[in-house]
Amino acid sequence: MNEHEKNMTEMGQRARAAFSQLSAATSEQKAMALTAAASQLRESQSEILAANAKDMDNGRTNGLSDAMLDRLMIDAQRLDAIASAVEQVAALPDPVGVIIDRTERPNGLIMERVRVPLGVIGIIYESRPNVTADAAALALRSGNAVILRGGSEAIESNRAIHKAMVAGVATVGLPEHAIQLVQTTDRSAVGAMLKASGLIDIIIPRGGKSLVARVQEEARVPVLAHLDGINHTYIGKAADPAKAEAIAVNAKMRRTGVCGAMETLLIDQDYPAPGPLIRALIEAGCEVRGDDAIMELDPRTVSAEMEDWDTEYLAPIVSVRMVGGVDEALAHIAEHGSHHTDVVVTEDEALANQFIQRADSAIVMWNASSQFADGGEFGLGAEIGISTGRLHARGPVALEGLTTYKWVVRGTGQVRP
Structure with missing residues (x-):
């Protein structure tokens, strides 16, 4: 000894x-x-x-x-x-x-x-x-x-x-x-x-x-x-654009170095206002790394590499992907997420409930910023940390x-x- x-x-x-x-x-x-x-x-x-x-x-x-x-x-x-x-x-x-x-x-x-x-x-x-x-x-x-x-x-x-x-x-x-x-x-x-x-x-x-x-x-x-806070926000096709922009910008930019910060934004291909959403993030000082569909929306975006989907930036950087519905969004989260906090933004209650039921995360939110992933905001007082385990x-x-x-x-x- x-x-x-x-x-x-x-x-x-x-x-x-x-x-x-x-x-x-x-x-x-x-x-x-x-x-x-x-x-x-x-x-x-x-x-x-x-x-x-x-x-x-x-x-x-x-x-x-x-x-x-x-x-x-x-x-x-x-x-x-x-x-x-x-x-x-x-x-x-x-x-x-x-x-x-x-x-x-x-x-x-x-x-x-x-x-x-x-x-x-x-x-x-x-x-x-x-x-x-x-x-x-x-x-x-x-x-x-x-x-x-x-x-x-x-x-x-x-x-x-x-x-x-x-x-x-x-x-x-x-x-x-x-x-x-x-x-x-x-x-x-x-x-x-x-x-x-x-x-x-x-x-x-x-x-x-x-x-x-x-x-x-x-x-x-x-x-x-x-271990990681690779948190996602999924913007459903029925999302209110004003809510979507406010939530996405806050989730990423309020404090970029906390474990509840959004690292990946998933936008439904049928969401009607993806361009203003990307613009709002960029104008807030965020670097947007997107797939091909996202890069067509704003010339200031840069191409996302494979490792971006698995990166906890803890910085003013976000990876953004266009997805073909809630199933594809959930599949992406299952493959690349860390089971910390994932968010759905939509006015469709049935879709929200589907996301809540199927997202395998310690915290799942509907129409709220992932930055609320904090013991004080949950009314628990000071927190000792966030647990993503099952036991x-x-x-x-x-x-x-x-x-x-x-x-x-x-x-x-x-x-x-």
Whole structure:
């Protein structure tokens, strides 16, 4: 056992002990702990901002892009938003103990499925130090212990935020080891987390494609994640042109670097206004890579290559294809999509319902921008990520997604014949 594996074993054992203590905590105690943590974040403003300044200086020295530096930066306003997000999680309904369903058997036994925490959650993330607070808050509110491993570029910020969160939690008597942060920036520590079967119950990666791919490939514990956000918007022939343009432009251009951004636009060959739709995207600053039919609509388009249909650009680029109806649109999505978020735009309710039923995606939308693929927009509060898997949670993962269930059977002395 190497040093990192030894450290992870110790962290896992402490997390297990903390999880056991959390099991006895009331909903009110967990909410009070997070409220106290939010207060401590605000009280620690000077310490946190000083730590973040070190990360920013190191980031500039190491050549981080402006976009990465923006994700990394914390100022007073952003810190207040981080604290407010923790308070919002504290105010959310506690999923633990909720009875999912209840039945009474002919012999009088009462069968209940009751929500319980997952246990010990390992979260591996990059860049954004606010994830340290978000993830810790969601884990604690849902009764889980958490081991956090942030990116090396944010290590000082993460340490300061973690210190404040733990201090707040401890003031109400909950175990400080319920929230632990991996202190080293050595990448080998990630490998140790991925091998910690029996200590960590589930790993949640939150970051770029290379991080998620590594976690999915190497993990010996269950993983809850999505690898790509290759999201489609299908414009049906009965789509309202004004809605189609507004939705397509917003889905692509509101924020191009988020996982809910549209990457491919599919336009029905019988849709009456494809030209203005392409023009609206180009005039919004988007590069359009189209098939032959699309290129005939506007000379500013460029030819799409085969790999474009399988690319998550995370940039102001969109691939566009003309399709011969909903069957062809769904076939394209099945071949090239990533089961994240897919959208149909149409005034034909029957066609919309057909698309909703047949699209094999974690999130399917009708007449709405794919940029709504966000836990906050779903009313779930802060999210831990988006899951495209079929088991456990799908779509935005928030408090309920960090729970499982157990069966509780209540009897009056029944014995099985």
